[in-house]
Amino acid sequence: MESVLYLISLWTGGHSWDAGSVLAEDVSDSRLDGRRDKRPLVYCGQTQPALLGTVDWRDAVWQEVGNPTSRLSAIQKQFLVRTALRVGQLAPDPGYRWQFLPKMPTERDSVLVVGGPGIPPTVIGGETNQGISTAVERYIPENRRWIPLPPYPLGVAYASGVALPGGRIFVTGGFNSQGFTRRSFLFDPRRQTWVPLRDAPVARAASTAVLLPDGEILVSGGEDEKGMTAKTDRFNLQKNRWIREKDAPVARIGGVSAFLPDGRVWIGEGLVSSGGITGKGFFYEPETRRWTPAPAARTPRLYPATAVLPDGKILVLDGLNRKGVLNTGDLFDPRKNTWTTFPAPDLIRRKETGAALLNDGSLLLVGGEDAAGNSVGTATRLQEGFGEGPSH
Template identity: 30%
Template structure:
């Protein structure tokens, strides 16, 4: 019999929150940046699942928290934007796992914080929304790894911050929820990479912010939890790309915001942790 549960593994070298983590092609996990309630970090480290240990790797050129981290098709890692304790950032850098070094590359057109980054099927990276220190953004831009350049693409219909982006099986990108500086949003929109344009699609049943989005094996998108401006949510809903509609599905046992969801190899979805005026250690399966 296999017992399911959590096992302690090695501790990171630096305590950090609001950092990013990515699984590299070699199976190691790259963690970058974050905040330790004293310093904004530019450190990075690697977790080796075969040994359960962490080792420091090259330091980023800039400290950053609430940035994005994307593994490109060539295995390099693109880090964009964030906040360094003084400024909202438009700077961008690339990590090369073969040399464990960082290279600063062309900056984004906008500084961004709590934005999204999605690696498209053509290898380009779509960046959407966020906050630049004065404005909530509806702008979007594309990074092309073949040229190293950024180009502006169509703007979203609404400004969004702390929204979620999901790449659908047809290559479109679904954006759902967030905050526009005035309201918590239930609206959704779709990006067509072939035209660089956005179209409005069905709205969620609940406005949500700091929620999660997971593309299921059947192609539907599962949205869980979040905050609607007055309540922490335990509700969940499904987006069907074939109809453009949202339907309610079973609620989580606990309300959760700022949590994570992960698709397991058997197709189940694991929801972990989060915040509802207290930090949560609980987990549950969908």
């Protein structure tokens, strides 16, 4: 792609606005080739078919403009930005943009990613191309680097957990070569150690976990030795005690969950026992301990990633369904109780990834399994505001 961008930056057929107009012709025929007549697009004597779509083009431009090792000059980069803005005038501007970050050192999928105030995004366990991992790695946004933390006490994939006040991390369950586990641990940042907690009542993997306002942790669904489960439990950290909760309405594996600004918990997506891969979900109300139906997401997904954005909306990205591995997203607005299609796809297709917010409100998406079945360490960052220019 860099060579294509370089050729475009040498455009001699007119102003950058003309180049942008040509690039945006794919809006008319959905060919992503820059032309209405469905013939291959030719720039500087080289054919570049099916490469220069509107959103794809703008994502590529921002990636290249923010690349410190790019061979493009500052003037050429400015030219590309103007071209991208012209494309944006002829197609809806998503209002978001992605950029690649340094790769996570341990390439893996089926990861647990946690983060929050005082806790930079931390990736725990997962499965590499060689097997189950105990690796724990943390991304430090200030200097754009990954650092290792003490390894998790056992190798696990599909573990569940949450970030806690004081820099602590709660982790439970998962799967490894010995099967499903009920082991649970707490990361103590002061001692830099993993402290054993009381075992969970259910040995399971691919469940969801949410921190509730009272400090208890809600763990629901997943897969155990008997298959998909709807079992739901609360964990009281102060008492180191598990409490049985009313089961979820359906058994679910590989779904996602989020705590909403209005105090409800949303659990959705995944594979359910009553209908395959689904976009349907439920709300859980901690005060009444009731489950109620939630609007179905536009795209059913298995093993997607999710995060609550600073504006309170839920973003669900990537995953897998009958169409294959995805890079698209859906956005849920709790105030309107509606879903919309997220306008800015991830930079790669992947599933079994993880997401966490950075302190500046941007979103980190890391790890996963790509469309070819390989574990990846790819890290991408989603930031709101296309017109602000590339960030570093």
